Amino acid sequence: MSDIKTLESALAQAKKVYKADKKNAANKKTYKVAKKALEAAQLAAQEAAKQKTKKSKKDKKNKKKRKREVEAEVPTKASVEKKAKIDITALESALAQAKAAHKADKSDAGLKKAYKAAKKTLAAAKEAETKSVATEETKEETKSPEANPLDDLKSLKKTAEADAPIDHSANPANTSVYCGNLSFSIDEAGIREFFKDCGGINDIHWLTDKETQDFLGRGFVNFDDLAGAAKALELDQTDCLGRPIRINYAKARTQGGRTKGGGGNNGSRFVDKPLSERPDNCVTAFLGNVSFEIDDDAIYKLAKDCGEVKSIRWLTDRETGDFKGCGFVDFWNSEDLDKFVKLRGQDVMGRPIRIDYSAPRAPRD
Secondary structure (H helix, E strand, C coil): CHHHHHHHHHHHHHHHHHHHCCCCHHHHHHHHHHHHHHHHHHHHHHHHHHHHHHHHHHCCCCHHHHHHHHHHHCCCHHHHHHHHHHHHHHHHHHHHHHHHHHHHCCCCHHHHHHHHHHHHHHHHHHHHHHHHHHHHHHHHHHCCCCCCHHHHHHHHHHHHHHHCCCCCCCCCCCCEEEEECCCCCCCHHHHHHHCCCCCCEEEEEEEECCCCCCEEEEEEEEECCHHHHHHHHCCCCCEECCEECEEEECCCCEECCEECCCECHHHHHHCCCCCCCCCCCCCEEEEECCCCCCCHHHHHHHCCCCCCEEEEEEEECCCCCCEEEEEEEEECCHHHHHHHHCCCCCEECCEECEEEECCCCCCCC
Protein backbone atom coordinates (compact mmCIF):
# COMPACT_ATOMS: atom_id res chain seq x y z
CA MET A 1 0.00 0.00 0.00
CA SER A 2 2.92 2.36 0.68
CA ASP A 3 3.97 2.09 -2.98
CA ILE A 4 0.46 2.98 -4.17
CA LYS A 5 0.28 5.93 -1.78
CA THR A 6 3.63 7.19 -3.07
CA LEU A 7 2.43 6.91 -6.66
CA GLU A 8 -0.88 8.62 -5.76
CA SER A 9 1.05 11.49 -4.20
CA ALA A 10 3.29 11.76 -7.26
CA LEU A 11 0.26 11.70 -9.57
CA ALA A 12 -1.49 14.42 -7.59
CA GLN A 13 1.59 16.62 -7.79
CA ALA A 14 2.07 15.96 -11.53
CA LYS A 15 -1.63 16.70 -12.16
CA LYS A 16 -1.38 19.96 -10.28
CA VAL A 17 1.64 21.05 -12.31
CA TYR A 18 -0.05 19.99 -15.56
CA LYS A 19 -3.21 21.97 -14.77
CA ALA A 20 -1.10 25.01 -14.03
CA ASP A 21 0.40 24.91 -17.51
CA LYS A 22 -1.52 22.61 -19.88
CA LYS A 23 0.37 23.83 -22.92
CA ASN A 24 3.62 22.37 -21.60
CA ALA A 25 4.18 18.98 -23.30
CA ALA A 26 6.61 17.79 -20.63
CA ASN A 27 4.05 18.42 -17.86
CA LYS A 28 1.40 16.51 -19.79
CA LYS A 29 3.75 13.60 -20.45
CA THR A 30 4.77 13.39 -16.79
CA TYR A 31 1.13 13.44 -15.69
CA LYS A 32 0.17 10.64 -18.11
CA VAL A 33 3.09 8.45 -17.12
CA ALA A 34 2.38 8.97 -13.40
CA LYS A 35 -1.25 8.04 -14.01
CA LYS A 36 -0.22 4.93 -15.94
CA ALA A 37 2.22 3.91 -13.21
CA LEU A 38 -0.48 4.23 -10.53
CA GLU A 39 -2.95 2.16 -12.57
CA ALA A 40 -0.30 -0.53 -13.08
CA ALA A 41 0.47 -0.59 -9.35
CA GLN A 42 -3.23 -0.85 -8.44
CA LEU A 43 -3.70 -3.67 -10.95
CA ALA A 44 -0.66 -5.45 -9.53
CA ALA A 45 -2.07 -5.10 -5.99
CA GLN A 46 -5.41 -6.56 -7.07
CA GLU A 47 -3.65 -9.42 -8.80
CA ALA A 48 -1.54 -10.06 -5.68
CA ALA A 49 -4.71 -10.20 -3.54
CA LYS A 50 -6.29 -12.69 -5.95
CA GLN A 51 -3.17 -14.85 -5.91
CA LYS A 52 -3.18 -14.81 -2.10
CA THR A 53 -6.80 -15.95 -2.00
CA LYS A 54 -6.14 -18.71 -4.52
CA LYS A 55 -3.11 -19.89 -2.56
CA SER A 56 -5.16 -20.12 0.64
CA LYS A 57 -7.70 -22.40 -1.10
CA LYS A 58 -5.01 -24.54 -2.69
CA ASP A 59 -3.34 -25.20 0.69
CA LYS A 60 -6.39 -27.22 1.72
CA LYS A 61 -5.86 -29.69 -1.10
CA ASN A 62 -3.34 -32.50 -1.31
CA LYS A 63 0.34 -31.71 -1.86
CA LYS A 64 0.66 -32.98 -5.45
CA LYS A 65 -2.36 -31.08 -6.72
CA ARG A 66 -1.25 -27.91 -4.96
CA LYS A 67 2.17 -28.14 -6.64
CA ARG A 68 0.65 -28.51 -10.15
CA GLU A 69 -1.73 -25.58 -9.63
CA VAL A 70 0.99 -23.27 -8.26
CA GLU A 71 3.30 -24.06 -11.19
CA ALA A 72 0.48 -23.41 -13.66
CA GLU A 73 -0.88 -20.16 -12.19
CA VAL A 74 1.92 -18.31 -10.38
CA PRO A 75 3.51 -15.81 -12.81
CA THR A 76 7.17 -16.43 -13.60
CA LYS A 77 9.96 -14.13 -12.51
CA ALA A 78 10.74 -13.35 -16.16
CA SER A 79 7.22 -12.08 -16.84
CA VAL A 80 7.29 -9.88 -13.74
CA GLU A 81 10.65 -8.41 -14.75
CA LYS A 82 9.46 -7.78 -18.33
CA LYS A 83 6.37 -5.86 -17.17
CA ALA A 84 8.47 -3.84 -14.72
CA LYS A 85 10.98 -2.93 -17.43
CA ILE A 86 8.23 -1.56 -19.67
CA ASP A 87 6.94 0.73 -16.91
CA ILE A 88 10.43 1.85 -15.90
CA THR A 89 11.38 2.64 -19.51
CA ALA A 90 8.33 4.88 -19.94
CA LEU A 91 9.02 6.69 -16.68
CA GLU A 92 12.69 7.20 -17.57
CA SER A 93 11.67 8.68 -20.91
CA ALA A 94 9.25 11.07 -19.21
CA LEU A 95 11.91 12.08 -16.68
CA ALA A 96 14.39 12.83 -19.46
CA GLN A 97 11.87 15.08 -21.19
CA ALA A 98 10.96 16.86 -17.95
CA LYS A 99 14.64 17.38 -17.13
CA ALA A 100 15.34 18.83 -20.58
CA ALA A 101 12.39 21.23 -20.28
CA HIS A 102 13.53 22.32 -16.80
CA LYS A 103 17.11 22.92 -18.01
CA ALA A 104 15.83 24.99 -20.93
CA ASP A 105 14.03 27.37 -18.56
CA LYS A 106 15.13 27.00 -14.93
CA SER A 107 13.18 30.10 -13.91
CA ASP A 108 9.86 28.35 -14.64
CA ALA A 109 8.58 26.97 -11.31
CA GLY A 110 6.08 24.71 -13.08
CA LEU A 111 8.79 22.97 -15.09
CA LYS A 112 10.85 22.48 -11.94
CA LYS A 113 7.89 20.88 -10.14
CA ALA A 114 7.20 18.64 -13.13
CA TYR A 115 10.82 17.49 -13.14
CA LYS A 116 10.74 16.70 -9.41
CA ALA A 117 7.42 14.87 -9.75
CA ALA A 118 8.76 12.73 -12.62
CA LYS A 119 11.90 11.96 -10.62
CA LYS A 120 9.85 10.96 -7.58
CA THR A 121 7.53 8.77 -9.67
CA LEU A 122 10.46 6.94 -11.27
CA ALA A 123 12.05 6.30 -7.86
CA ALA A 124 8.78 4.90 -6.49
CA ALA A 125 8.34 2.64 -9.53
CA LYS A 126 11.89 1.29 -9.20
CA GLU A 127 11.30 0.54 -5.53
CA ALA A 128 8.07 -1.26 -6.40
CA GLU A 129 9.91 -3.25 -9.09
CA THR A 130 12.59 -4.32 -6.61
CA LYS A 131 10.01 -5.47 -4.08
CA SER A 132 8.03 -7.34 -6.76
CA VAL A 133 11.07 -9.26 -7.99
CA ALA A 134 12.14 -9.98 -4.40
CA THR A 135 8.67 -11.44 -3.69
CA GLU A 136 8.92 -13.77 -6.69
CA GLU A 137 12.41 -14.86 -5.65
CA THR A 138 11.10 -15.62 -2.16
CA LYS A 139 8.36 -17.82 -3.67
CA GLU A 140 10.94 -19.72 -5.69
CA GLU A 141 13.11 -20.27 -2.62
CA THR A 142 10.19 -21.64 -0.55
CA LYS A 143 9.45 -24.40 -3.06
CA SER A 144 10.71 -27.87 -2.19
CA PRO A 145 12.16 -29.43 -5.38
CA GLU A 146 13.24 -33.02 -5.49
CA ALA A 147 16.75 -33.72 -4.21
CA ASN A 148 19.46 -33.46 -6.84
CA PRO A 149 22.73 -35.35 -6.20
CA LEU A 150 24.62 -32.56 -8.06
CA ASP A 151 23.53 -30.01 -5.44
CA ASP A 152 25.90 -31.49 -2.87
CA LEU A 153 28.83 -31.15 -5.29
CA LYS A 154 27.88 -27.55 -6.07
CA SER A 155 27.61 -26.77 -2.36
CA LEU A 156 31.06 -28.26 -1.70
CA LYS A 157 32.50 -26.20 -4.59
CA LYS A 158 31.02 -22.95 -3.24
CA THR A 159 32.36 -23.73 0.25
CA ALA A 160 35.84 -24.36 -1.15
CA GLU A 161 35.75 -21.11 -3.11
CA ALA A 162 34.59 -19.18 -0.04
CA ASP A 163 37.41 -20.65 2.09
CA ALA A 164 40.08 -19.92 -0.56
CA PRO A 165 42.40 -17.00 0.28
CA ILE A 166 41.62 -13.68 -1.41
CA ASP A 167 44.04 -12.71 -4.18
CA HIS A 168 45.21 -9.15 -3.47
CA SER A 169 47.86 -9.11 -6.20
CA ALA A 170 45.61 -7.19 -8.63
CA ASN A 171 45.98 -4.04 -6.51
CA PRO A 172 49.13 -4.58 -4.43
CA ALA A 173 49.62 -0.90 -3.53
CA ASN A 174 46.07 0.26 -2.86
CA THR A 175 45.03 1.40 0.61
CA SER A 176 41.55 2.52 -0.48
CA VAL A 177 38.46 0.28 -0.75
CA TYR A 178 35.06 0.84 -2.34
CA CYS A 179 32.03 0.04 -0.16
CA GLY A 180 28.64 -0.57 -1.78
CA ASN A 181 25.10 -1.63 -0.76
CA LEU A 182 25.44 0.42 2.43
CA SER A 183 22.55 1.07 4.77
CA PHE A 184 21.16 4.59 4.40
CA SER A 185 21.49 4.98 8.17
CA ILE A 186 25.27 4.42 8.10
CA ASP A 187 27.53 7.17 9.42
CA GLU A 188 31.26 7.65 9.97
CA ALA A 189 31.13 6.15 13.45
CA GLY A 190 29.27 3.11 12.11
CA ILE A 191 31.75 2.39 9.29
CA ARG A 192 34.69 2.82 11.66
CA GLU A 193 33.10 0.35 14.05
CA PHE A 194 32.56 -2.13 11.20
CA PHE A 195 36.24 -1.96 10.16
CA LYS A 196 37.61 -1.69 13.71
CA ASP A 197 39.67 -4.89 13.37
CA CYS A 198 41.26 -3.85 10.06
CA GLY A 199 43.49 -1.03 11.28
CA GLY A 200 43.54 2.75 11.19
CA ILE A 201 41.29 4.74 8.82
CA ASN A 202 42.51 8.15 7.64
CA ASP A 203 39.69 9.13 5.28
CA ILE A 204 36.03 8.32 4.55
CA HIS A 205 34.26 9.69 1.47
CA TRP A 206 30.49 9.22 0.99
CA LEU A 207 29.06 9.42 -2.54
CA THR A 208 26.08 11.77 -2.92
CA ASP A 209 23.78 12.96 -5.69
CA LYS A 210 25.26 16.06 -7.36
CA GLU A 211 21.89 17.84 -7.50
CA THR A 212 20.14 16.83 -4.25
CA GLN A 213 23.21 15.86 -2.15
CA ASP A 214 21.31 12.72 -1.08
CA PHE A 215 23.47 9.78 0.05
CA LEU A 216 23.75 7.12 -2.69
CA GLY A 217 24.44 4.14 -0.42
CA ARG A 218 28.14 3.79 -1.27
CA GLY A 219 31.52 5.39 -0.64
CA PHE A 220 35.26 4.96 -0.19
CA VAL A 221 37.33 4.15 2.90
CA ASN A 222 41.08 4.79 2.95
CA PHE A 223 43.24 2.86 5.44
CA ASP A 224 46.59 3.82 6.92
CA ASP A 225 48.37 0.87 5.30
CA LEU A 226 48.04 -1.92 2.72
CA ALA A 227 47.36 -4.56 5.36
CA GLY A 228 44.27 -2.69 6.56
CA ALA A 229 42.77 -2.53 3.06
CA ALA A 230 43.57 -6.20 2.42
CA LYS A 231 41.90 -7.22 5.67
CA ALA A 232 38.86 -5.10 4.84
CA LEU A 233 38.33 -7.13 1.65
CA GLU A 234 37.83 -10.23 3.78
CA LEU A 235 34.62 -8.65 5.13
CA ASP A 236 33.03 -8.56 1.65
CA GLN A 237 29.35 -9.70 1.72
CA THR A 238 29.21 -9.72 5.54
CA ASP A 239 26.34 -8.01 7.35
CA CYS A 240 26.62 -4.28 7.99
CA LEU A 241 23.53 -2.72 9.58
CA GLY A 242 21.27 -5.37 8.04
CA ARG A 243 22.80 -5.40 4.54
CA PRO A 244 25.50 -7.56 2.89
CA ILE A 245 28.17 -4.95 2.24
CA ARG A 246 30.09 -5.06 -1.07
CA ILE A 247 33.81 -4.35 -0.70
CA ASN A 248 36.45 -4.10 -3.42
CA TYR A 249 39.63 -2.20 -4.10
CA ALA A 250 38.88 1.36 -5.25
CA LYS A 251 39.75 1.67 -8.93
CA ALA A 252 38.76 3.55 -12.08
CA ARG A 253 35.75 2.46 -14.08
CA THR A 254 36.65 0.69 -17.30
CA GLN A 255 34.91 0.43 -20.64
CA GLY A 256 36.06 -1.80 -23.51
CA GLY A 257 39.34 -2.59 -21.73
CA ARG A 258 40.33 1.10 -21.45
CA THR A 259 39.99 3.36 -18.47
CA LYS A 260 36.99 5.62 -18.92
CA GLY A 261 38.16 9.19 -19.22
CA GLY A 262 41.86 8.43 -18.86
CA GLY A 263 43.24 5.69 -21.13
CA GLY A 264 44.75 2.41 -20.06
CA ASN A 265 46.83 1.58 -16.94
CA ASN A 266 44.37 3.46 -14.70
CA GLY A 267 45.51 6.80 -16.18
CA SER A 268 49.06 6.50 -14.81
CA ARG A 269 50.50 7.48 -18.20
CA PHE A 270 49.57 11.08 -17.32
CA VAL A 271 52.02 11.10 -14.40
CA ASP A 272 55.06 10.96 -16.69
CA LYS A 273 53.62 13.32 -19.30
CA PRO A 274 55.49 16.65 -19.19
CA LEU A 275 53.62 19.76 -18.12
CA SER A 276 52.53 22.29 -20.68
CA GLU A 277 54.26 25.65 -20.59
CA ARG A 278 52.38 27.97 -18.25
CA PRO A 279 50.78 30.88 -20.14
CA ASP A 280 51.45 34.36 -18.78
CA ASN A 281 49.27 35.23 -15.78
CA CYS A 282 47.58 31.81 -15.95
CA VAL A 283 45.45 31.00 -12.88
CA THR A 284 43.50 27.99 -14.26
CA ALA A 285 44.34 24.29 -14.08
CA PHE A 286 42.89 21.56 -16.26
CA LEU A 287 41.75 18.36 -14.49
CA GLY A 288 41.61 15.03 -16.31
CA ASN A 289 41.27 11.32 -15.52
CA VAL A 290 38.97 12.15 -12.59
CA SER A 291 36.54 9.70 -11.06
CA PHE A 292 32.99 9.86 -12.38
CA GLU A 293 31.89 10.18 -8.73
CA ILE A 294 34.03 13.32 -8.19
CA ASP A 295 32.63 16.36 -6.43
CA ASP A 296 33.87 19.83 -5.46
CA ASP A 297 34.76 18.77 -1.91
CA ALA A 298 37.36 16.29 -3.18
CA ILE A 299 39.15 19.06 -5.11
CA TYR A 300 38.95 21.53 -2.24
CA LYS A 301 40.54 18.88 -0.03
CA LEU A 302 43.29 18.20 -2.58
CA ALA A 303 44.11 21.91 -2.88
CA LYS A 304 43.87 22.76 0.82
CA ASP A 305 47.65 23.45 1.15
CA CYS A 306 47.98 25.28 -2.17
CA GLY A 307 45.87 28.35 -1.63
CA GLU A 308 42.27 29.50 -1.97
CA VAL A 309 40.28 28.03 -4.84
CA LYS A 310 38.26 30.63 -6.72
CA SER A 311 35.94 28.29 -8.65
CA ILE A 312 35.54 24.75 -10.02
CA ARG A 313 33.91 23.92 -13.36
CA TRP A 314 33.05 20.38 -14.54
CA LEU A 315 32.60 19.63 -18.25
CA THR A 316 29.36 17.92 -19.34
CA ASP A 317 27.87 16.79 -22.64
CA ARG A 318 25.72 19.55 -24.16
CA GLU A 319 22.97 17.15 -25.29
CA THR A 320 22.82 14.56 -22.50
CA GLY A 321 24.24 16.52 -19.57
CA ASP A 322 26.52 13.55 -18.74
CA PHE A 323 29.80 14.32 -16.96
CA LYS A 324 32.86 13.98 -19.26
CA GLY A 325 35.40 13.10 -16.56
CA CYS A 326 37.31 16.40 -16.65
CA GLY A 327 37.08 20.04 -15.59
CA PHE A 328 38.89 23.23 -14.55
CA VAL A 329 40.00 24.81 -11.26
CA ASP A 330 40.53 28.57 -10.98
CA PHE A 331 42.86 30.11 -8.37
CA TRP A 332 43.29 33.74 -7.38
CA ASN A 333 46.96 33.90 -8.38
CA SER A 334 49.60 32.03 -10.37
CA GLU A 335 51.66 31.10 -7.30
CA ASP A 336 48.84 29.01 -5.83
CA LEU A 337 48.27 27.44 -9.23
CA ASP A 338 51.95 26.37 -9.45
CA LYS A 339 51.63 24.61 -6.08
CA PHE A 340 48.47 22.82 -7.18
CA VAL A 341 49.94 21.61 -10.50
CA LYS A 342 52.67 19.80 -8.56
CA LEU A 343 49.97 17.48 -7.17
CA ARG A 344 49.44 15.79 -10.56
CA GLY A 345 49.40 12.03 -10.25
CA GLN A 346 47.94 12.11 -6.72
CA ASP A 347 45.30 9.44 -6.05
CA VAL A 348 41.86 11.07 -5.93
CA MET A 349 38.99 8.61 -5.36
CA GLY A 350 40.95 5.73 -6.87
CA ARG A 351 42.48 7.53 -9.88
CA PRO A 352 45.82 9.29 -10.45
CA ILE A 353 44.52 12.73 -11.31
CA ARG A 354 45.89 14.60 -14.34
CA ILE A 355 46.64 18.27 -13.69
CA ASP A 356 48.03 20.69 -16.25
CA TYR A 357 48.07 24.38 -17.04
CA SER A 358 45.02 25.53 -19.00
CA ALA A 359 45.62 27.73 -22.01
CA PRO A 360 43.24 30.73 -22.22
CA ARG A 361 40.45 30.52 -24.78
CA ALA A 362 41.00 32.24 -28.10
CA PRO A 363 38.72 35.28 -28.52
CA ARG A 364 35.61 34.69 -30.62
CA ASP A 365 35.06 36.62 -33.85
